[in-house]
Amino acid sequence: xxxxxxxxxxxxxxxxxxLVSPSGHILSRTNLPTTSFIRRKENLIGAVVSASRRIxxxxxxxxxxxxxxxxxLPGLVDARHGTVxxxxxxxxxxxxxxKKIIESRLKIxxxxxxxxxxxxxxxWRFGAGHGFKNMICITxxxxxxxxxxxxxxxYRGEGFSAGEIxxxxxxxxxxxxxxxxxxxxxxxxxxxxxxxxxxIVFKDNDISLEEISRLASRKNRIALRFWKEVAVHLGNGLxxxxxxxxPRCIVIGGGISNAHQYLxxxxxxxxxxRALRTxxxxxxxxxAKLGSDAGLIGAQVLVHDALL
Amino acid sequence: xxxxxxxxxxxxxxxxxxLVSPSGHILSRTNLPTTSFIRRKENLIGAVVSASRRIxxxxxxxxxxxxxxxxxLPGLVDARHGTVxxxxxxxxxxxxxxKKIIESRLKIxxxxxxxxxxxxxxxWRFGAGHGFKNMICITxxxxxxxxxxxxxxxYRGEGFSAGEIxxxxxxxxxxxxxxxxxxxxxxxxxxxxxxxxxxIVFKDNDISLEEISRLASRKNRIALRFWKEVAVHLGNGLxxxxxxxxPRCIVIGGGISNAHQYLxxxxxxxxxxRALRTxxxxxxxxxAKLGSDAGLIGAQVLVHDALL
Numbered sequence: 001x002x003x004x005x006x007x008x009x010x011x012x013x014x015x016x017x018x019l020v021s022p023s024g025h026i027l028s029r030t031n032l033p034t035t036s037f038i039r040r041k042e043n044l045i046g047a048v049v050s051a052s053r054r055i056x057x058x059x060x061x062x063x064x065x066x067x068x069x070x071x072x073l074p075g076l077v078d079a080r081h082g083t084v085x086x087x088x089x090x091x092x093x094x095x096x097x098x099k100k101i102i103e104s105r106l107k108i109x110x111x112x113x114x115x116x117x118x119x120x121x122x123x124w125r126f127g128a129g130h131g132f133k134n135m136i137c138i139t140x141x142x143x144x145x146x147x148x149x150x151x152x153x154x155y156r157g158e159g160f161s162a163g164e165i166x167x168x169x170x171x172x173x174x175x176x177x178x179x180x181x182x183x184x185x186x187x188x189x190x191x192x193x194x195x196x197x198x199x200i201v202f203k204d205n206d207i208s209l210e211e212i213s214r215l216a217s218r219k220n221r222i223a224l225r226f227w228k229e230v231a232v233h234l235g236n237g238l239x240x241x242x243x244x245x246x247p248r249c250i251v252i253g254g255g256i257s258n259a260h261q262y263l264x265x266x267x268x269x270x271x272x273x274r275a276l277r278t279x280x281x282x283x284x285x286x287x288a289k290l291g292s293d294a295g296l297i298g299a300q301v302l303v304h305d306a307l308l
Numbered sequence: 309x310x311x312x313x314x315x316x317x318x319x320x321x322x323x324x325x326x327l328v329s330p331s332g333h334i335l336s337r338t339n340l341p342t343t344s345f346i347r348r349k350e351n352l353i354g355a356v357v358s359a360s361r362r363i364x365x366x367x368x369x370x371x372x373x374x375x376x377x378x379x380x381l382p383g384l385v386d387a388r389h390g391t392v393x394x395x396x397x398x399x400x401x402x403x404x405x406x407k408k409i410i411e412s413r414l415k416i417x418x419x420x421x422x423x424x425x426x427x428x429x430x431x432w433r434f435g436a437g438h439g440f441k442n443m444i445c446i447t448x449x450x451x452x453x454x455x456x457x458x459x460x461x462x463y464r465g466e467g468f469s470a471g472e473i474x475x476x477x478x479x480x481x482x483x484x485x486x487x488x489x490x491x492x493x494x495x496x497x498x499x500x501x502x503x504x505x506x507x508i509v510f511k512d513n514d515i516s517l518e519e520i521s522r523l524a525s526r527k528n529r530i531a532l533r534f535w536k537e538v539a540v541h542l543g544n545g546l547x548x549x550x551x552x553x554x555p556r557c558i559v560i561g562g563g564i565s566n567a568h569q570y571l572x573x574x575x576x577x578x579x580x581x582r583a584l585r586t587x588x589x590x591x592x593x594x595x596a597k598l599g600s601d602a603g604l605i606g607a608q609v610l611v612h613d614a615l616l
Contacts, residue, residue, distance in 0.1 A: 076586060134466045148552075150458055157554025158442045161586040168548040169582070171479050172541070181547060181582045233480070239489060240476040240548060244456075246465025274477070274489045278384060278469040 003067035005303045006052055006108065009115065009295030010034065010073045012089045015044075017051050018293075019059055020300035022067075024126035026293060028059050034090070041092050049105045068307055069102055069110040070299030072118030078160050079113045085160075088143070111306045113156075115295055116163060119288075120147025121154055121305070122298025123251045127289035132249040136241065137288070138165050140234075140254035144186045148245070154305075166190065168237050185237040189230050191255065201226055213259040227262035234263070235270025239280075242271060246279040253288025260287045311375035313611045314360055314416065317423065317603030318342065318381045320397045323352075325359050326601075327367055327374075328608035332434035334601060336367050342398070349400050357413045376615055377410055377418040378607030380426030386468050387421040393468075396451070419614045421464075423603055424471060427596075428455025429462055429613070430606025431559045435597035440557040444549065445596070446473050448542075448562035452494045456553070462613075474498065476545050493545040497538050499563065509534055521567040535570035542571070543578025547588075550579060554587040561596025568595045 002022040009016040011034060018029035032051055037044035056066060075087035082099020102110040113121075120129075120137035129135040135149040144166025148155045155162055166186035167179050174183015187193055191209065198207050201222060215223035238250060257263065264285055271280045290297050310330040317324040319342060326337035340359055345352035364374060383395035390407020410418040421429075428437075428445035437443040443457040452474025456463045464470055474494035475487050482491015495501055499517065506515050509530060523531035546558060565571065572593055579588045598605050 146552075150463055151461065153459065155458055155553075157587065158556040159554055159586050159590050161584060162552065162554040164551040164554075164584060164587075167551040167584055169544060170477075172544045179584050181551075181584070236477060236480045241552065243472040243475040243489075244454075244470065244549065244552070245463075246467055246470040246472075248466040276469060276472060276475055276487050276489070278467050279465065279472075282467050 003065060004061075005067050005300040006056065006069045007296040007299030008048060008052070008069065008071040009118070009299065010044075010048075010071065010090075011115070011295075012074060015048060015051075016296055017048070017055055018296040019055060019061075019066075020296055022300070022304070024122075024297045024300060026296055028055060029296070030055055038090055039092075041090075041096060044090075045098075045101060049102070052106055063106065063108050066108050068303035069106065069108050070118070070302040071098065071102070071110065071112045072115040072295050072299055072302075073098075073112060074115045076161060077112050077114045077117075079111070079117070079156055080160075082110065082112050084112060109303070109307065111302050113302055114147075114160065114163075116145035117147045117154055117156065118298035118302055119145075119253065119290075119294040120149060120163070120251075120298065121301035122290050122294040122296075123253065123288055124149050124154075125301045126297050127294065128251045128286045129249050132247075134245070134247045135249040135251065136165070136245065136247045137251045137253065139288075140189065140191075140252065140256045142191045144190055145254075150245070165237070165241060168240055170233060170237055185233065188233040188237075189256075194230065194256070198226065209256055209259070213256075213262070216259060216262045224262060227259050228266050230256070230259075231263045231266035232270055235267045236274060238267065238285075239271055239275040242275040242279045242283055247283055249284045249286060251286055251288050253291070253294065257287055311373060312369075313375050313608040314364065314377045315604040315607030316356060316360070316377065316379040317426070317607065318352075318356075318379065318398075319423070319603075320382060323356060323359075324604055325356070325363055326604040327363060327369075328604055330375075330608070330612070332430075332605050332608060334604055336363060337604070338363055346398055347400075349398075349404060352398075353406070353409060357410070360414055371414065371416050374416050376611035377414065377416050378426070378610040379406065379410070379418065379420045380423040380603050380607055380610075381406075381420065382423045384469060385420050385422045385425075387419070387425070387464055388468075390418065390420050392420060417611070417615065419610050421610055422455075422468065422471075424453030425455045425462055425464065426606035426610055427453075427561065427598075427602040428457060428471070428559075428606065429609035430598050430602040430604075431561065431596050432457050432462075433609045434605050435602065436559045436594045437557050440555075442553070442555045443557040443559065444473070444553065444555045445559045445561065447596075448497065448499075448560065448564045450499045452498055453562075458553070473545070473549060476548055478541060478545055493541065496541040496545075497564075502538065502564070506534065517564055517567070521570070524567060524570045532570060535567050536574050538564070538567075539571045539574035540578050543575045544582060546575065546593075547579055547583040550583040550587045550591055555591055557592045557594060559594055559596050561599075561602065565595055
């Protein structure tokens with residue numbers, strides 16, 4: 001019997017844990033609320049370790065039945081040494097040797113990586129990017145994250161920060177971004193910015209992005225135009241990525257990708273209009289397949305590719 | 309004795325041929341004027357074959373003393389099959405199996421690639437990018453070309469068009485570019501655009517870019533501001549590249565890189581201001597070392613890496 005992976009997906013709201021089979025199926029899962037442990041990293045690590053022991057025991061496994069532990073975290077992660085350098089919205093994490101800590105507590109090989117990279121691994125092996133040698137994955141949310149598969153390998157960059165598609169500038173004199181830059185893609189299509197714009201466009205302080213998708217599905221013209229503008233900005237940003245990297249496939253996931261029928265057509269048109277003919281003509285723009293399970297399923301790939 | 313490579317660098321004006329040693333030294337060289345053969349591709353190929361035979365004979369070598377032939381061309385080149393798909397300023401080239409043609413005429417293994425890729429290989433192995441695992445090379449000229457070394461391999465992209473740094477958009481509503489896109493880096497810092505701008509700024513229809521560098525070296529304020537604007541645009545474009553790829557080194561070559569004392573400082577400052585802290589802090593911005601020999605020296609690397 002081939003061994004399963006214990007997958008851990010640390011997010012700003014929830015920590016998901018799951019047992020993932022070699023074929024990418026989630027056999028068992030549990031959740032922890034991140035905010036309960038956000039004050040002290042020792043508490044968060046302790047809670048993850050306890051939950052891991054529980055999920056292993058509940059599935060009547062021993063530690064040696066688990067191939068490894070894969071952990072995705074929202075921040076800068078040195079995947080080679082297994083060190084969390086900094087987390088984006090969880091304070092107190094600086095150069096934490098998480099791989100070492102988890103291995104010493106659970107006696108199972110552990111691997112850590114940035115969450116967008118883990119999602120990319122999942123979509124590449126088991127999702128919408130399956131079979132592509134050169135593929136890019138984007139997650140649309142509060143932040144706009146990304147990961148790059150280049151020549152059949154996840155490319156992490158010299159300092160493990162590659163793939164920051166959300167911080168490609170769209171305009172030289174654009175708005176100041178949280179990252180310190182100006183006019184980044186995220187300042188145009190990050191959820192915060194979209195909600196702000198939605199409140200103005202719809203003259204409604206309580207409108208949600210889901211509601212705008214519902215309105216669009218009923219052919220509401222303002223909603224359709226709202227999503228079209230998002231898609232044009234995204235297409236403009238991707239034109240640079242496509243010209244630079246000439247990928248075969250771009251997988252788009254995250255919350256607003258669910259407005260896909262209003263997004264994908266315009267993204268494709270924008271690329272054909274604006275990117276170079278060769279790379280624009282060959283790139284597939286597809287919706288992510290794994291949804292919110294991508295982080296767990298990708299953790300299986302992280303461990304699998306490190307060990308086998 | 310280790311064998312030399314017969315290197316051929318096809319440009320819009322000249323075709324350079326050289327015998328390049330395993331250590332990257334040009335042992336012998338000759339030039340052909342491209343324009344004499346521009347009408348018919350058979351004539352260009354014939355001239356290259358004759359000149360190759362001549363250079364081999366003049367150096368008292370036999371075909372089997374030559375490791376291989378490396379050819380760089382300005383256009384889209386399928387480096388795997390050795391096919392020239394299209395050339396940028398030389399008409400009549402469409403899906404030309406140049407590798408096969410050269411091999412059948414000269415009985416020496418031949419390898420072809422895009423010229424910017426060949427320059428990148430040269431700077432990476434023997435020039436300013438030596439020793440870097442993740443490195444980007446940019447050539448500034450009429451066009452703004454580029455090549456990417458990722459995880460110690462030249463990355464060509466799914467359709468051999470990767471590295472088009474000149475066609476990263478700087479502004480969504482920028483000028484229409486020759487490539488069909490809008491606001492591409494090339495529309496801001498390509499030589500044509502720079503000359504046009506120079507004529508306005510200096511109110512002089514005959515001013516050259518070299519003259520503006522001379523003026524800058526004498527602290528002429530208009531000239532200094534002219535180069536500073538160029539550097540800010542280049543830095544803004546590179547901010548996206550640095551955030552996306554997190555390279556260790558960016559090598560900048562081509563004509564206007566000779567204005568370097570006025571360019572490089574501002575490029576570095578712009579990156580530190582605008583790109584993410586981790587990748588901006590670790591990337592070196594350096595001037596290319598090989599000058600106009602990069603195409604010949606890179607052809608040695610192209611052959612070497614394909615055969616050895």
